[in-house]
Amino acid sequence: MSIQNSDGEEKAGFFIASNIESEWGEDNVDHQSLLLQRADALASENRLKEAIDVFSMALRYGSVRPEKLSTLLDCVLRNFKKNVGGELAAQPIVTARNSVGNTADVFSCPGCAWFLGEPVTVGCGHSCCKRCLQRHMFSKCKLCGEDVMNVSGALRPNVVLCSILEKWFPNEIKRCKEIAEIEDLSRRKQFEEAVSLANNVVKSDPGDVLARICRAEALAGLGQYKRALGDLEPLWLSSAKWAEGYFRKAMILQEMGQVEESLNMLLHCLALDQHFTLAKKELEKRLHQLLSPGLENVKVGLRETVQSSSAHLWSKTVAGEEQEDVQAEENGEGGPSESVGRRSLSRAHSLRARRGPTGPAGEEGLKRVSSAPQLGDQEKAALLKRKLSVCEAGPSFIHSLGNKHKKQGGTETAGAASCTSMPCRTVPLELLQASDCECSLCMRLFYEPVTTPCGHTFCKSCLERCLDHAPQCPLCKESLKTYLASRKYNITAALEEVIKQYLCKEHMERKRSQTEETKELSDLMKNVPIFVCTMAYPTVPCPLHVFEPRYRLMIRRCMETGTRQFGMCIHDPRKGFADYGCMLLIRSVHFLPDGRSVVDTVGGKRFCVLERGMKDGYCIANLQHLEDVRVSDGEELSKLQELHDQVYGQARAWFHSLKNRFRGQILQHFGPMPEKEADIQATPDGPACCWWLLAVLPVDPRYQLSVLSSTSLRERLLKIQHILTICRASPTDS
Structure with missing residues (x-):
């Protein structure tokens, strides 16, 4: 794939967009909106080169939210996936579950594939860990593809699932709380405390992947980027289709100034998971910065382009320095503070070597920036196309890194490989109790359990009966009006699987009683x-x-x-x-x-x-x-047919004599008068026209009831004829 245009192609695309602009004239047309529509259309048609030009022009008319570039981003991703030969097709980490599947799947988050700590049940019925939803890791459920609900509001963990997991896996729950504490410290920018706590967790369990991720984020917050990559690199290499690994590395590389490699990581992340919300927003922001007018953006883009030639050399330098630091730590050379100081000096020296004004590349870059203050949208569009050309080196660059670390054969890589494999969790049989999975309304084992947005779980039928009386949670009394309006009472899949796997006998008994109740109701x-x-x-x-x-x-x-x-x-x-x-x-x-x-x-x-x-x-x-008594005698049947035809003619005459508004009301409510039937005894209830007339004629309900209960067609016809005679004698509007 080649995303980069030749100079002729760039000019052609820009010329088309310019012609569109000139046709609008100087009236009050919203030029930016028209340009954005044109750019979206070009991106939808996969015409990336022209779309970049038009998007860049649109940004000249004023600021645009980065979300407006989502169509362009989709076009970039399509080209990127095509370039890598489709090997990074977006697939969920956990593709499917079944009632007799791996035990680990039941207690694993479908988003990150790790332990289901603080499970939150979303609208589709699947449960994800609170961490994934808080961080907006994905916008669609990895199991069913539905939009994830309740992410914007308060995330209420599933009370029943939390209780079960805390009882069965106390160590896992304890570790999840420690991870949450580390992340909370990082959010409050208490990075040193976060690193210290993460070190303790990793020391007690070297295979804890989330602890290493949290430590990497805290280290990045302290500016110790090489150490952060040291935590992420082996985990990232051991799981080639781990979208979050690409994203975390991309953010650290961005902080290190390796913009092209960071962009490459983000593209790989979205190629693996197109619904990874954080990566998508970050890429939209990057594209917006590159396309926005202004000298600073051009300077940054030019500097990145100048440095792109030494990107592989820089990655090798970082890897070499990182290896030296690891060996120094293992040999006990210097304490923690000395090691940190040495890393900081090394990083500063590396950045000066790349960016400093004394370096050849740096001087050339600064000269080019200072001599290009008048760059227009055409040049910026060409710059972005060259910037996106890093996609062409995607697979080879990734595989080269993987081969390099495999050759090193480090123990940390092996440890990461082991920690990324899902453990087979065993539920202690002595802790299995059916009372842990009982509905608080019917006091029986859950049958078709559904979880409300407030985190409480009930049998589906029990909850619906409660919502018939009041749109509130039966336990906490929180309003469920929105939940009632959506009527998406989806089964809580994780809890259903737990019951089927570990409470099989109780589940079969509950199902049998439910079947008997349903059978009784179907009589x-x-x-x-x-x-x-x-x-x-x-x-x-x-x-x-x-x-x-x-x-x-x-x-x-x-x-x-x-x-x-x-x-x-x-x-x-x-x-x-x-x-x-x-x-x-x-x-x-x-x-x-x-x-x-x-x-x-x-x-x-x-x-x-x-x-x-x-x-x-x-x-x-x-x-x-009730059924009509059939008439079998030929003469009597002939008289009955004659009476039916006579009544049918009277009925049509009466109906057409009504005023238009009355006829319209009857037609709207009851439909047109049924056609005359060839066999008036074809059905047990007789001709349909009799019942239609009985419904539309102004008759007392008690008289209607006497006609309904009659099993004689002749008697029914005579009563209807009597009513029609009275109606014909009265005014037509009565």
Whole structure:
């Protein structure tokens, strides 16, 4: 791959962008927005050379947030990946888990692959360590690819998982707390204390990778960059696809002034993990600095370009000095302070050798900077293209470093290799207790555990029932309105795997009881849920607005069991609900943010109530379905058909006599009148037009109920004909 343009190509791209600008004239057009749109389009088409030119022009019109360069960054990464032959395809560190997989996977963070210290369960149901989320290591879950939620707000660890891990792995938890303390000291810029604590941790466990990373950051804060690289280098080399290793090294190299190598590391990091948020933001900032107008940026860019020729020599010098320091420490030459002073002097001497005004390269660079104060956007764009040409040396440079350290055969590299392999953690059998995984609402083993943003875990069905009554956490009473609105009650995967692996018998028993309960709810003849509301008829749509908690539960159970059916009856002051009703089939459910729902249903079979009861606040009943008595006599069937045709004609005449607004309301709510059926006894409930008419005609519900309960088609037709006669005699707008 060649990201760098020839001079002719650079001029051509700049000429195109200039022509676009000249066409706008001097009116009030937002030139910067148009240029940014053009640049985004060029970058999307993978025309990197022209995109750089146009982006550089856009920045002349004013400041632009670095995030606006995300399309350009994507284009750079595509070219970089193409250059390295796709060997750094972005893959998650932990690609998959299964119920019988490696024990270490269950207790490992999918983001960093280390121990799941302070697990935070995100919106997709997967749990990551708090450290990864605090540092914004990634924007998408490494297991499912969904956007990571709750990262911007307070990170609440999963209470149940934390309790289990602290009980089963106290040493690991203790080490995680020490790591958190080291990082906290570094954040407060107490680097010496952080290094001292990290030294103690590494001394007790030389294979602790996170301790070495934290120590490297603290050392970098003290300006001891070679020692920091000494901690990172063997870890980075032993795990060729460790994205965080590339990022950490890139930041240290940037502080050391090795800008080109730092940029190369960042590109490798994003090539491995395109959702590594920190690296992406850092690269956007770097591109923004290179493209922004101003002499200082040009000076820095020119100096980096001048120094790029000695980049490999500099890396060798650093490695050689680092080897000397390590040997000096092992031989006991000088105390810690003396060693630090020697490193600082060595680093200062190295920087002077590279940057000092007395060096040939330094003099030439300064002369070029001082003689180029009028550099325009074309030259800056060309400079950036040359700057991005470090991508061409990516794989060979990385592999050369790896081969060099392999040849050295140092013990630290071997130690890092061993510490990057995942340990096989064993759960003490004597500590396994089912009570550690019990729902605080139903007091039974978790079944489909879900975790709220506040960190509390419940069975999915238990939590939904609580949210039916109030949008608050049942334990801490924190508002869950946003969580309720999203309705993403995803199963907490880590806890589910723990239960399946270590509490297998209890899980099977819990699953069996749940299956029996579901089977009992799916019977459409016994204990059928009854919605006491309005009249419903076979084949006729019946939209419902569900807001009461008891009916929210009822509708949810109908969906979960797969029946998608419930009974509809009108209210009866003595019995609670009428003796006759109609089954409704749920076609779709639209949930509103506050938990209410709009349920689209259509009428099914008619039924007669045999027994009544209550379940969890809503009515239930044992039912018997109703069917019309079939007419088999030829003459009687002929008279029945004649009566049907007569009633159908009367119905059409009445419907067309209505005013337009009434017809429109009927059509919107109930749909058009059904077509005349060839066989009026084809279904147990008779022709659909009868039920449609019964639903739209202005009739008392008690009279409608008598028609619904009738099993004689002739009687039904006669009653409808009587109603139509009365309606035709009244005004058309009645």
